[in-house]
Amino acid sequence: MILAVDVGNTRIKAAVFEGNTLLESFVFLKTALEKNIENILEKYKNTTHLVIASVSDVEKQAFISFKDAVNIHFVSQTDPFPFVNCYETPQTLGIDRMVLAAGATLQYPNQNRLVIDAGTCVTYDFIDENDNYLGGAISSGLRLRYESLHHFTAKLPLLTLEKPKRFIGKSTSESIHSGVVNGLVFEIEGCIAEIKGQYSKFIIILTGGDSVFLAKRLKNTIFANSNFLLESLNQTFQYKIKND
Ligand SMILES: Nc1ncnc2c1ncn2[C@@H]1O[C@H](COP(=O)(O)OP(=O)(O)O)[C@@H](O)[C@H]1O
Ligand SMILES: CC(C)(COP(=O)(O)O)[C@@H](O)C(=O)NCCC(=O)O
Ligand SMILES: [K+]
The missing domain is CATH 3.30.420.40 (ATPase, nucleotide binding domain)
Structure with missing residues (x-):
């Protein structure tokens, strides 16, 4: 399972995926980031990857406490893109x-x-x-x-x-x-x-x-x-x- 996290300038949106199927989505504020991710990972124990795209000031460091539980990937310009x-x-x-x-x-x-x-x-x-x-x-x-x-x-x-x-x-x-x-x-x-x-x-x-x-x-x-x-x-x- 993959937990995808979209950090926008107003709110954070997240969703758990099994293959291409979206199982559940969540919306929360930057100030409640850690608690929400913790709760989602607690509920979806089979999550193996945390994939994040951020245009806000939320950086890799904010997810550091989850590094032993899941693989963390911060999407960046150096990733391969299909265009x-x-x-x-x-x-x-x-x-x-x-x-x-x-x-x-x-x-x-x-x-x-x-x-x-x-x-x-x-x-x-x-x-x-x-x-x-x-x-x-x-x-x-x-x-x-x-x-x-x-x-x-x-x-x-x-x-x-x-x-x-x-x-x-x-x-x-x-x-x-x-x-x-x-x-x-x-x-x-x-x-x-x-x-x-x-x-x-x-x-x-x-x-x-x-x-x-x-x-x-x-x-x-x-x-x-x-x-x-x-x-x-x-x-x-x-x-x-x-x-x-
Ligand atoms: N609970 C909410 N809090 C803030 N904005 C909301 C809410 N519900 C709907 N919106 C609308 O969503 C827009 C922000 O969209 P969103 O996709 O969350 O932004 P971003 O991806 O930039 O964080 C605002 O223009 C606002 O009108
Ligand atoms: C234009 C944006 C601020 C939009 O952010 P959002 O509304 O999704 O929070 C973001 O895509 C950004 O910071 N872009 C950098 C400039 C550019 O895309 O050319
Ligand atoms: K936008």
């Missing part, structure tokens, strides 16, 4: 984006793929049918949009995510919900339209903490899967074992 990396600064490419690109390449072979991860940030990653990772875009996630409106102004309140009542906001809160939610929906649809102009056919995978909320509001046919990063992490590790 050609055409990013001009591969050393600065987020490891989460590399894992997503690996998952898209392995799960959806021989086609153009767009992966959208709506987490703290929204990342867009494009891998063409010849398995070239071309790059993409980074913008602010939903929560970050609400927080920055509040943080960088004197008068805007901090609101939590809500579906906008109507497009033309009739109060400060309606205007904020409309601007934040519709703003991101338009951004995603605009990005998809832009790529449609360049590639006649591609599949779209949507993941991240806001994927379920956003999928309901998008016109395009999308594979929405909140566990796509964790599944991809499991597959990236299997790929490494086969290709190292």
Whole structure:
């Protein structure tokens, strides 16, 4: 069994895999990392490998107490990946984006793929049918949009995510919900339209903490899967074992 751990900038997501089957998934905060991993390993005693991808300040050291119980692998740029990396600064490419690109390449072979991860940030990653990772875009996630409106102004309140009542906001809160939610929906649809102009056919995978909320509001046919990063992490590790 493999315990895959995705350390994002907001939360930690983890899942136990038996082969390609996800047995159970978990979400917790950085501050409760050790206790949660300990509990998962206690419940899934047959776990042999801990596979971690981190874009946060959580480093290898944080997992050191588990080194006698399981093999620990921190996914890094030096691992084998199933695509050609055409990013001009591969050393600065987020490891989460590399894992997503690996998952898209392995799960959806021989086609153009767009992966959208709506987490703290929204990342867009494009891998063409010849398995070239071309790059993409980074913008602010939903929560970050609400927080920055509040943080960088004197008068805007901090609101939590809500579906906008109507497009033309009739109060400060309606205007904020409309601007934040519709703003991101338009951004995603605009990005998809832009790529449609360049590639006649591609599949779209949507993941991240806001994927379920956003999928309901998008016109395009999308594979929405909140566990796509964790599944991809499991597959990236299997790929490494086969290709190292
Ligand atoms: N309990 C929660 N705590 C924080 N964010 C949440 C929660 N539930 C849903 N979200 C949404 O998830 C997004 C963060 O997604 P996530 O995939 O956890 O980010 P990351 O991978 O960057 O840590 C936020 O924009 C927020 O709207
Ligand atoms: C863009 C990100 C902050 C997204 O992080 P997340 O929203 O998943 O927490 C992360 O992929 C990252 O730190 N990237 C480095 C820059 C780059 O990918 O070019
Ligand atoms: K993201």
